[in-house]
Amino acid sequence: MKVKELVEILDGSVIFGEDYLDRDVFKACGSDMMSDVLAFVKEQAVLLTGLVNPQVVRTAEMMDIQCIVFVRGKNPDISIINLAEDREIPLISTNLEMFTSCGRLYEHGLRGGSGV
Amino acid sequence: MQDTVKLHFDVSGNDFTCAGEASGKIKRTLKQLGFDISLVRNVAIAVYEAEINMVIHADGGVIDVDIDSDCITVVLKDRGPGIPDIELAMKEGYSTAPENVRMLGFGAGMGLPNIKKYTDEMNIDTVIGVGTTITLKVYNK
Numbered sequence: 001m002k003v004k005e006l007v008e009i010l011d012g013s014v015i016f017g018e019d020y021l022d023r024d025v026f027k028a029c030g031s032d033m034m035s036d037v038l039a040f041v042k043e044q045a046v047l048l049t050g051l052v053n054p055q056v057v058r059t060a061e062m063m064d065i066q067c068i069v070f071v072r073g074k075n076p077d078i079s080i081i082n083l084a085e086d087r088e089i090p091l092i093s094t095n096l097e098m099f100t101s102c103g104r105l106y107e108h109g110l111r112g113g114s115g116v
Numbered sequence: 117m118q119d120t121v122k123l124h125f126d127v128s129g130n131d132f133t134c135a136g137e138a139s140g141k142i143k144r145t146l147k148q149l150g151f152d153i154s155l156v157r158n159v160a161i162a163v164y165e166a167e168i169n170m171v172i173h174a175d176g177g178v179i180d181v182d183i184d185s186d187c188i189t190v191v192l193k194d195r196g197p198g199i200p201d202i203e204l205a206m207k208e209g210y211s212t213a214p215e216n217v218r219m220l221g222f223g224a225g226m227g228l229p230n231i232k233k234y235t236d237e238m239n240i241d242t243v244i245g246v247g248t249t250i251t252l253k254v255y256n257k
C-alpha cells in the first residue's frame with residue numbers, strides 16, 4: 001500500500017511529507033507505548049499512535065518506519081514536524097480513533113508483524 | 117574500514133525532547149560507513165532504549181562508541197542511583213518509571229529486555245548511589 005492510499009483510507013491529511021506519498025508500506029503497528037513498538041522490527045511499516053511527542057519520530061527513525069499516523073485528530077507541534085522533516089518521515093493526521101484506523105487498514109490488506 | 121571510528125556524546129538528564137539525539141547520530145554514522153541495515157537498526161534500537169533510560173532514570177550521562185569493521189561497542193555511563201536488583205530490572209514489564217514517563221510512551225519495562233534482544237553482548241555494571249555503566253556489543257557477522 002502506498003502512503004497516499006493510506007491517507008485516503010483513513011480520511012487523513014498530510015501534515016508533512018508530500019514528497020514521500022509514493023512510499024510503500026507493507027506492515028502496520030498501532031501503539032502508544034514506544035518500547036512496545038521497539039520490541040518488534042517490521043519491514044516497511046507504518047506506525048499509528050495517539051501519542052504526540054518527539055520520541056514518536058525518534059522511535060520511527062530507529063525502526064526505519066516509513067510513515068507516522070497520529071490518530072484521533074491529534075496534531076504535532078512545529079518541533080516534531082521539523083524533526084520528521086529532518087529524518088524524512090511523512091506525518092499523517094486522521095480524526096479516526098486507533099481501533100477504527102487499524103481496522104480500515106487491515107480491511108485493505110495491511111497486516112501486523114506476524115503477518116496475520 | 118581500517119581504523120576504529122570513535123564517537124562520544126554527552127546526554128543531558130531530564131531533557132526528554134533531546135533524548136535519542138545521540139542514538140540517531142550513531143545510527144546515521146553506521147549507515148554512512150556502509151554497515152548492513154539490520155545491524156544498524158539493532159544497534160540503534162538498543163542504544164536508544166539505553167539512552168532513554170539514562171535520561172529518565174539517571175539524569176543523563178555519557179555515551180562512547182567504538183566502531184570496528186567486525187564489532188560495534190557502545191558504553192553508556194551514568195551517575196544515577198544505580199540498579200538495586202539487575203535480575204528484576206531485566207524482567208519484561210518491570211519498571212519503576214513514574215506516571216509522567218508512562219504518559220510519554222516509555223516506562224513499559226521493556227527497555228532492558230529490548231536491549232538484550234538486539235545485542236550480542238550486554239553487561240551491566242552498577243553501584244548503588246554511584247551509577248551504572250552498560251556495555252553493549254553487536255558483531256558484524
Ligand SMILES: Nc1ncnc2c1ncn2[C@@H]1O[C@H](COP(=O)(O)OP(=O)(O)O)[C@@H](O)[C@H]1O
Binds near residue numbers: 199
Ligand atoms: N541507567 C539506569 N539507572 C538506574 N536505573 C535504571 C537504569 N536503567 C534501568 N533502570 C531500572 O531498571 C528498570 C527497568 O528498565 P527498563 O527495562 O528500561 O524499563 P523502563 O525504562 O520502561 O522502566 C527501570 O524502571 C529502572 O528502575
Ligand SMILES: [Mg+2]
Binds near residue numbers: 165168169223225227
Ligand atoms: Mg527503559
